[in-house]
Amino acid sequence: MNTFKVAIFGGGTVGGGVARILRENSALLERRAGCPVELVTILDLFPSASSKRHGIPLELYCGNGGDLNRDEASKYMAQILSNPEIDAVVETIGGSSDYILQVVLDILHSKKHLITANKALLAKHGTAIMRAAVENQRAIGFEASVCGAIPVIKGINDCMSGDKIESVSGIMNGTSNYILTKMSREGLSFYEALKGAQAMGYAEADPTLDINGGDAGHKLAILLRILYGIETQPGDIPVSGIDTINAEDTRIAEETDAVIKLICYAQREQNGVCATVQPMMVKKSNVLSDINNATNAIKLVGAYSRENLFVGQGAGSLETGSAIVSDIVYIARYGTASLRDYPSSGLSLVSFDSHVMPYTIIFDTEDVPGITGIVTTAIGKQEINIDTVSHNMRVSGQAGALFSIVTKPCTLTQIKAAVRDMQQTAPSIFVKEPKIIPVLA
Amino acid sequence: MNTFKVAIFGGGTVGGGVARILRENSALLERRAGCPVELVTILDLFPSASSKRHGIPLELYCGNGGDLNRDEASKYMAQILSNPEIDAVVETIGGSSDYILQVVLDILHSKKHLITANKALLAKHGTAIMRAAVENQRAIGFEASVCGAIPVIKGINDCMSGDKIESVSGIMNGTSNYILTKMSREGLSFYEALKGAQAMGYAEADPTLDINGGDAGHKLAILLRILYGIETQPGDIPVSGIDTINAEDTRIAEETDAVIKLICYAQREQNGVCATVQPMMVKKSNVLSDINNATNAIKLVGAYSRENLFVGQGAGSLETGSAIVSDIVYIARYGTASLRDYPSSGLSLVSFDSHVMPYTIIFDTEDVPGITGIVTTAIGKQEINIDTVSHNMRVSGQAGALFSIVTKPCTLTQIKAAVRDMQQTAPSIFVKEPKIIPVLA
Numbered sequence: 001m002n003t004f005k006v007a008i009f010g011g012g013t014v015g016g017g018v019a020r021i022l023r024e025n026s027a028l029l030e031r032r033a034g035c036p037v038e039l040v041t042i043l044d045l046f047p048s049a050s051s052k053r054h055g056i057p058l059e060l061y062c063g064n065g066g067d068l069n070r071d072e073a074s075k076y077m078a079q080i081l082s083n084p085e086i087d088a089v090v091e092t093i094g095g096s097s098d099y100i101l102q103v104v105l106d107i108l109h110s111k112k113h114l115i116t117a118n119k120a121l122l123a124k125h126g127t128a129i130m131r132a133a134v135e136n137q138r139a140i141g142f143e144a145s146v147c148g149a150i151p152v153i154k155g156i157n158d159c160m161s162g163d164k165i166e167s168v169s170g171i172m173n174g175t176s177n178y179i180l181t182k183m184s185r186e187g188l189s190f191y192e193a194l195k196g197a198q199a200m201g202y203a204e205a206d207p208t209l210d211i212n213g214g215d216a217g218h219k220l221a222i223l224l225r226i227l228y229g230i231e232t233q234p235g236d237i238p239v240s241g242i243d244t245i246n247a248e249d250t251r252i253a254e255e256t257d258a259v260i261k262l263i264c265y266a267q268r269e270q271n272g273v274c275a276t277v278q279p280m281m282v283k284k285s286n287v288l289s290d291i292n293n294a295t296n297a298i299k300l301v302g303a304y305s306r307e308n309l310f311v312g313q314g315a316g317s318l319e320t321g322s323a324i325v326s327d328i329v330y331i332a333r334y335g336t337a338s339l340r341d342y343p344s345s346g347l348s349l350v351s352f353d354s355h356v357m358p359y360t361i362i363f364d365t366e367d368v369p370g371i372t373g374i375v376t377t378a379i380g381k382q383e384i385n386i387d388t389v390s391h392n393m394r395v396s397g398q399a400g401a402l403f404s405i406v407t408k409p410c411t412l413t414q415i416k417a418a419v420r421d422m423q424q425t426a427p428s429i430f431v432k433e434p435k436i437i438p439v440l441a
Numbered sequence: 442m443n444t445f446k447v448a449i450f451g452g453g454t455v456g457g458g459v460a461r462i463l464r465e466n467s468a469l470l471e472r473r474a475g476c477p478v479e480l481v482t483i484l485d486l487f488p489s490a491s492s493k494r495h496g497i498p499l500e501l502y503c504g505n506g507g508d509l510n511r512d513e514a515s516k517y518m519a520q521i522l523s524n525p526e527i528d529a530v531v532e533t534i535g536g537s538s539d540y541i542l543q544v545v546l547d548i549l550h551s552k553k554h555l556i557t558a559n560k561a562l563l564a565k566h567g568t569a570i571m572r573a574a575v576e577n578q579r580a581i582g583f584e585a586s587v588c589g590a591i592p593v594i595k596g597i598n599d600c601m602s603g604d605k606i607e608s609v610s611g612i613m614n615g616t617s618n619y620i621l622t623k624m625s626r627e628g629l630s631f632y633e634a635l636k637g638a639q640a641m642g643y644a645e646a647d648p649t650l651d652i653n654g655g656d657a658g659h660k661l662a663i664l665l666r667i668l669y670g671i672e673t674q675p676g677d678i679p680v681s682g683i684d685t686i687n688a689e690d691t692r693i694a695e696e697t698d699a700v701i702k703l704i705c706y707a708q709r710e711q712n713g714v715c716a717t718v719q720p721m722m723v724k725k726s727n728v729l730s731d732i733n734n735a736t737n738a739i740k741l742v743g744a745y746s747r748e749n750l751f752v753g754q755g756a757g758s759l760e761t762g763s764a765i766v767s768d769i770v771y772i773a774r775y776g777t778a779s780l781r782d783y784p785s786s787g788l789s790l791v792s793f794d795s796h797v798m799p800y801t802i803i804f805d806t807e808d809v810p811g812i813t814g815i816v817t818t819a820i821g822k823q824e825i826n827i828d829t830v831s832h833n834m835r836v837s838g839q840a841g842a843l844f845s846i847v848t849k850p851c852t853l854t855q856i857k858a859a860v861r862d863m864q865q866t867a868p869s870i871f872v873k874e875p876k877i878i879p880v881l882a
Contacts, residue, residue, distance in 0.1 A: 021603055021745055031784070032602040143600075149746035151600030158599060159584075159592030161473040162462055162766025287752070290731065304462055304763035305590035309752035311728070322745035325603025334775055343472070 003036040004332035007080045008090040009103065011044035011061065014117050014144070015092035016054030017321025022328070023056070029325065033332035040086060043076050044068075054317070077103070081110035088113035088331060090324055096120035101128070108132040108140075113335075115327045117144035117320055120209075123218035127231055130341050139339040141327025146219045147172050147296040149319040150312040151326070155300065156226055157340065163302035165227055168266045169440060170298035171291050172219045174314045175210035176242045176262040178202045180279075181292045184250045184259055190243060202294050213241035213262060213277045220264040220277055227266070228273050229345040238352050239277040248393070249435065252362055252404045253281050255390055256439075259289040263440055264298075272350035280440045281360045281406075288440070353412045358387065358439035360406050361415065364432040367392065367401040371429060375405065378422035382414040400431055406439060444477040445773035448521045449531040450544065452485035452502065455558050455585070456533030457495030458762025463769070464497070470766065474773035481527060484517050485509075495758075518544070522551035529554035529772060531765055537561035542569070549573040549581075554776075556768045558585035558761055561650075564659035568672055571782050580780040582768025587660045588613050588737045590760040591753040592767070596741065597667055598781065604743035606668055609707045610881060611739035612732050613660045615755040616651035617683045617703040619643045621720075622733045625691045625700055631684060643735050654682035654703065654718045661705040661718055668707070669714050670786040679793050680718040689834070690876065693803055693845045694722050696831055700730040704881055705739075713791035721881045722801045722847075729881070794853045799828065799880035801847050802856065805873040808833065808842040812870055816846065819863035823855040841872055847880060 006022065008015045022029070022039040029037045039060065044050045045068050047061035058065030062076035080086060089107045091114060093100055100121060107114045109132060116122070122129065122145055133140045143153045147170070156165065171177050175197055182193040194211065197203035209215040217239040224230040224237075242262050253260045258281035266275040282289040287309060291297040296314030301307055313319035331338055361379075365371050372389065379386060385408035394402045407415070419434050447463065449456045463470070463480040470478045480501065485491045486509050488502035499506030503517035521527055530548045532555060534541055541562060548555045550573060557563070563570065563586055574581045584594045588611070597606065612618050616638055623634040635652065638644035650656040658680040665671040665678075683703050694701045699722035707716040723730040728750060732738040737755030742748055754760040772779055802820075806812050813830065820827060826849035835843045848856070860875050 017745075025603070025605060025745075028605060028786075029603070031786075032598070034778075149743075149749065151596065151749075154595065154600045155592065157473070158771055159595045159767055160763070161770040162466070162470070162763040164466060164469060287731070290728070302590075302763060304458075304466075304759040304766075306754050306757075306760060307752075308590065308592075309750070311748075311750035311752075313747050318745040319747060322601070322603040322743060325745075326600060329602040330599055334778055337475075337775060337778065345469075345472075 003038050004033060004088070005038050005040045005086050006088050006090060006328055007040050007086050008042045008092060009077065010091065010093035011042045011047065011050035011054070011056070012092060013317045014320045014324065015042065015044070015090065016050050016056065017317035018090055018092065018324045019056045019060070020054050021318065021321050021325045029329055033329045035332055037328060037332055041080065043073060043080065045073055081106055081112065086112060088115060088328060090328070091116040091118060094118055096124045101125050104129055105132050108136045108138050111136055111138060113139045113141070113331045115141040115324055115331070117142070117324060119145040119215065119218040119222060123221040124234060126222065126225055133339060134341045137336050137339065139331045139336055141324070141331055142222070143327050144320045144323035146222050147298060147312070148314040148316065149323050150296055150298060150310045150314065151323070152223070152298050152310060153226065155310055160300060160302055160305065160308065163304045165300050165302050166268045167301045168223060168227070168264065168298065169288060170264045171261055171288055171296055172264045172298065172314065173210055173216040173262055174294035174296055175203045175207060176216070177291065177296070178294045179211070180242060180245070180260055180262065183245070183247060184253070187247055189247050190245060211241045211243045213239040216262060216264050216277045220266065220275060224266060224273065224275060225342050228347045229342050230273060230347060230349060231344070232349065236349055237275050237277060240279070242279055244435070245279050248402055249362060251393060252360070252390065255393065256281060256360060256388065256404065256406055258283050258439065260437070261288060263288070267355060269350060269355070272348050274350050274352045274355040276352045278438065280438045282440045286440055356409045356411055358407055358409050358441065359415050360404050360437045360439055361419065362404045362435040362437070363401070365401045366429045366431065367399065368429055371401060374426050375422050378418045378425065379405065379407065381421060382418040384408065384410040384414050384418060412436070442476045444479050445474060445529070446479050446481045446527050447529050447531060447769055448481050448527050449483045449533060450518065451532065451534035452483045452488065452491035452495070452497070453533060454758045455761045455765065456483065456485070456531065457491050457497065458758035459531055459533065459765045460497045460501070461495050462759065462762050462766045470770055474770045476773055478769060478773050482521065484514060484521065486514055522547055522553065527553060529556060529769060531769070532557040532559060535559055537565045542566050545570060546573050549577045549579050552577055552579060554580045554582070554772045556582040556765055556772070558583070558765060560586040560656065560659040560663060564662040565675060567663065567666055574780060575782045578777050578780065580772045580777055582765070582772055583663070584768050585761045585764035587663050588739060588753070589755040589757065590764050591737055591739060591751045591755065592764070593664070593739050593751060594667060596751055601741060601743055601746065601749065604745045606741050606743050607709045608742045609664060609668070609705065609739065610729060611705045612702055612729055612737055613705045613739065613755065614651055614657040614703055615735035615737055616644045616648060617657070618732065618737070619735045620652070621683060621686070621701055621703065624686070624688060625694070628688055630688050631686060652682045652684045654680040657703060657705050657718045661707065661716060665707060665714065665716060666783050669788045670783050671714060671788060671790060672785070673790065677790055678716050678718060681720070683720055685876070686720050689843060690803060692834060693801070693831065696834065697722060697801060697829065697845065697847055699724050699880065701878070702729060704729070708796060710791060710796070713789050715791050715793045715796040717793045719879065721879045723881045727881055797850045797852055799848055799850050799882065800856050801845050801878045801880055802860065803845045803876040803878070804842070806842045807870045807872065808840065809870055812842060815867050816863050819859045819866065820846065820848065822862060823859040825849065825851040825855050825859060853877070
């Protein structure tokens, strides 16, 4: 029984968590992998900080614990990659630069299995990385790249492998969900909630990719590849974030029996797959409306198994670390047999604009007679049926009207045409561009 | 690329679903298995009924579609088992008789991989079956045996393999959950709700194993083996069902911000694992309180990944069938490498009586002065703190008092001692034996 030997590149939040689990949990891991799993070495520029934070002995770091400069780090990296005893490398450096792409490709070209949580890199360079894996006949584990501890990759590859997955809807960014939860429960503005999230450590100092939907978009791109063999380029999936949502929108959500959530969404259609990441009005009857704070959730609907929901922690040192360790165990057990290359299934992305679902349109207008008639007439002209029209939600004494219309299922193309029409009919009464938010039933 | 060849024993609800998926979904299955997967034959005593129900061509059945007597079936079974081309047999005959045990052992001894949904058999004879698998170096897939389509077996074996699982709590019997949901939402009595479940097809004509907790107990026994290597004998796990729950209990649950659910429960403790199946008062803040009708759910708490929730369909032809097909794909891909024997981890079952959790005690007494003093004094004497005491919930005009006390966390041993004490102090005032129900926070 050969020992499966692992090196870690990057001893930060996630890499340090992986190291700690590999050391603490080795008896159980051996039982599950069918062989001993050994952490051989960690490459990090600042071992003392990593060692202290994660309780890892300094001797386990390259250079015996002293800080490394870039040249020294490159030298140790080359040593690890040329060491035939090392079976797998965990990449937890992060980022999607050309440098990190090269590191990842070098790992595979050196005939090491690769385990990574790097969603940005996989979303951007997934095809090149998969190709390198196939060329070198080494496996890639990336369970931790989508929703941290939630086993969505193995969930799709192994657990639901008997099924045809028809749709995905998920809350896949904890920072956004934390902010939206605070806004919804405490009536906070977006910026107040964001500051709170930063103070709690849920949001980075630069939270751009979390709040603009970019991070969630990376995860959905990875899922589209493994679900349908669809290769996406940045920009292919329409993505918008939560920075456009304000306290009034969350009040309107409540009024219409919904909660605003940033939803990663994909649906198998007749001629392809439509996909988007955007804030949606999630009806309270949908279990995703109950997923709060930094928790993630993903719902997969299969043709045979119907609704499957997975809920768990999408981030965190040990949480994400445990997903990486599950990949290590899996590859230790199955080796190259676990290599998958997700070939095209012949399906491609189709425009979200022609996908049919209900919409909420939020209007901020002058409070003039006839406004309801103007907007409902324009909606009717597009053959859209209306579900509900709210009363004016502007607090009494404030100027203008704030109200919403929830439609029956229709396309975004129809909604946009209706909005254009009403703006042309009465250009002066719209204080803001009407806000269009899909409704997830 | 060799074709992976499968035979099915039993073309009923689940076996027929498996056959349909294998035929309909073959392109996707090949992609996921890494080789073609072929359904070679189905052995069923009444092919025409199975064929009609599941849309399977009669030629696929042993005997070309004619009804078979037992002798003919035995002959075909022997032919299949001696056919070296067949890689795996799906056992969906069901039951835990000596006959079916022998069928399953024969499958393994004939060097076929075994896939089964048979929870009763695995709970009762798991050790013998695992031993036969190891002896013959063939894998066993039993994903469908616990919670149907919910991937709890792969969830534990592969998805959470990096983790130490500290506790399990789940709703693992759809019939019970359907009945309890109806009782809670519509105020029905147990027998009214049971009749409704039978009319809807959620409960068998003989629902004994569903309502007495036996079926859920089988599933928990399987989980204890794969989680902790604990081998149980029938009776080792304290099991009680929902047939003791009445409409008044569901009202008291509502009053104490809880919902009654039949819970499969296991908790890793200092010196072992405690386990039970019984109705519990699930607090509404616990997501399991929201799992309704026939839906199943299981929550696994890991030392590293923290809370993980899986929700899905616990029964049904295609739902359970899809879980079996996922096992076929898994074994087609990994073969004997996927064999696991779940050796003892050195942990054993410890008594649930000394496990600490809050309890609700429901009292049905004469309405006499001093009764609250008698029961609260007895509870205090056992060093149990009280959380809440309800008012008398007996409808005005009815005789007697119906009230509940919710305790702070304590042991069942303490609770039982308190109840004995109060019964000795005032033997004549208890109309019924006080009912003791654990509270799941």
